Amino acid sequence: MNKLVERVKAEGIVTVLKALISTEKGRDYLLKKLDDLIFRQIVLNNPKGRPHKVQEDKYHMLMSIAVSAFRNIERGYFSRAVANKMIESLVKGALLHSGADAERAFREQYGFYPPSFLTISPGKACNLRCIGCYAASGANLEKLRFDVFERIVREAHDFWGSRFIVISGGEPTIYRDNGKTVFDLYEMHPDMYFLMYTNGTTIDKAMAKRMAELGNITPAISVEGYEKETDERRGKGVFKKVLAAMDNLREFGVPFGISVTVTRLNAPLLMKTEFYEYYFEELGATYAWLFHYMPIGRQITLDLMPTPEQRVALYWKWREMVREKRYFVADFWNSGVVSDGCIAAGRPGGYLYIDWNGYVMPCVFIPYYVSNINEIYANGGNLNDAIVTPFFEKIRRWQHEYGYKFHSTPGNWLMPCMIRDHHAEFRKIADEVGVKPEDENADAAFKDPNYYKGLVEYDNRLKELTEPIWKEVFLEVGKKAAA
Ligand code: SF4
Incomplete structure (x- = not known):
């Protein structure tokens, strides 16, 4: 009933x-x-x-x-035709559970509901070399075979009822395998909706037109602030190409957003309302994703991470933009409340990440794995086998113990993140299951005592700052006691 x-x-x-x-x-x-x-x-x-x-x-x-x-x-x-297609795939999938039969079958087999989506980086190749990018280290020839890439997406649809997939990279628009591109994949799955992270430099009129015709893609274009900040990290002239891409997308009615890596340096800029007004009002963005710099990838440095104080200030700014301006802004560490905490490791309604080598990771920001989808397929397995590993199971248990099991008094979701906000606990699990690093940078970080120490210090300070907010604002502790 x-x-x-x-x-x-x-x-x-x-x-x-x-x-x-x-x-x-x-x-x-x-x-x-x-x-x-x-x-x-x-x-x-x-x-x-x-x-x-x-x-x-x-x-x-x-x-x-x-x-x-x-x-x-x-x-x-944002064309009405594209909006209607979005309703048919994404919105009906989320609200009317178009994939409910698959969800139920998964639950019967494994005892818990499946994740809702996954992020795949089909190829490492990129036409830019941005400072600190996790995708820009090492040789750039690594990629998934197209048949494997497509099979992963098909199995997420069939086994989990998933209708939403995130494509990352590298630069997805330059991915090629066996004559196929990401657009062939989008065309093969018209009842799924794809969010594609891109540097935007390749989106010309023809590509924008194809996106509009397919109607099931939204590009999230990377910027670092305004022109100065973007060109400093991404290369001279990149911001002008981003503006041209946005022109093309508006012309064909393709909804787009921006994706910003928040560092200690550009955080002050992201605390200003004008920043959001510029992208939402002047340039017509439909959403903005803020990713706090995570020390993984090339040239790892803890010094670029926003400080705990900046993080809290950004939390209040995010809340103001969403509540008062009704801008669709997601801050991927400060918006943990809206997703009931960490969504990693294939938790029910959550996600997981598969990279160009087929490594299956709990999250884009956890560059450690215990299984590889290419090997799983070669051994006769399927995508579900990637979820039931001890690594993922331990993370899901941690998420449960931390938050979900206390329905009305969950743990502090202002610091929901396993690897950034609870690094000591993440390392304990990683050591217990014997994870392997995605690349040599992840390996170096794992072995560096200063990396561990720096993140644990960050976590301790963040706890001091956010616990009172969590208790007073979210759990309304003082208010309830007084009532
Ligand atoms: S591990 Fe951290 S970044 Fe990844 S989903 Fe969980 S909270 Fe988000």
Whole structure:
């Protein structure tokens, strides 16, 4: 019965979304209706009994997604045809569980629900050499065979009911194998939606037109700030090419976002409202992803990580942008509340990462593995075998013990991250299962006592800063005691 009620509510949300796309009349009324439906479902119904303030953050995030999308649909930057295709794949997948049969079958076999998506970096090759990029170290010839790449995506669809895949790199638009490109993959899976990280420099009019015709791709274009910051890290002239790419995408109605690596140096810039206004209002971005610099990849240095103080300041800025401006901004360490904490290691509703060598990793930011998808396939296995390794199982147990099992009083999700925020615990698991490093940089980091020490110091300070916020703002400890 509960399931039926949930479905009716989800169908109500899809109906309002479709009406918003098809008509310009009554937009304010429909948005208000959507707001009511989402608030009721997420905050009032609160099916898992999470803290009220956690649910509030989720509601604000969902509304920021809707408002950012419809703002650009109205401006003509996000075509209605593309928006409809997004509803059919991504939104119906998430709300109406188009893959529910697969989810149920997985649960019957393994005893837990499958992850919702995965990130794949099909090739390491890139046309740029950005400072500190994890994809820019070593030789650039490594790549997945196209048949393996496509099989991974197909199995995520068939075994997990997944309708969403993230493609990273390297630069995905220059991936080639056996005459196939990432666009061939997108074309083969019209009922799935793909988010593709790209440096944007290859997106000309023809590529933007192809994305619009396929209708199931959104590019997240990397910037480091404005022109100065972007060109300093990515190379002279790159920002102008990014602007040209955005022009092309707007012309063909392809929704795009930006992806920013936040460092100690550019963090002050990301604390200014003007930064977000520039990308959302002037350039027509639909979303912005903020990734705090993680010391992995080339030229590892802890000195580029935003300080714990900067991280907390960025948390408040993120909250303000989502709540007050309704900009769809996700800060991948500060927005842990909206995903109920860490989503790594194939947790139910979470994800995992597979790189160009086939190494299966818990997360893009954990460059250690115990299994390889090429070997799994060669031995007659399938994608599910990549999830049930001791490494992933121990991380999922940690996530559970840390957060999920205490429905109304989860652990501090302002510091949800295994590898960055709880490094000592991550290392304990990594040592117990005997992980292998993705490359020589990950190996060096693992063996460097200063790396370990620096991250543990960062974690201790972050805990001092965020525990009071977690308790007062999210768990409402003082308020409940006074009541
Ligand atoms: S390990 Fe850290 S970066 Fe990766 S999903 Fe978990 S919280 Fe996010």
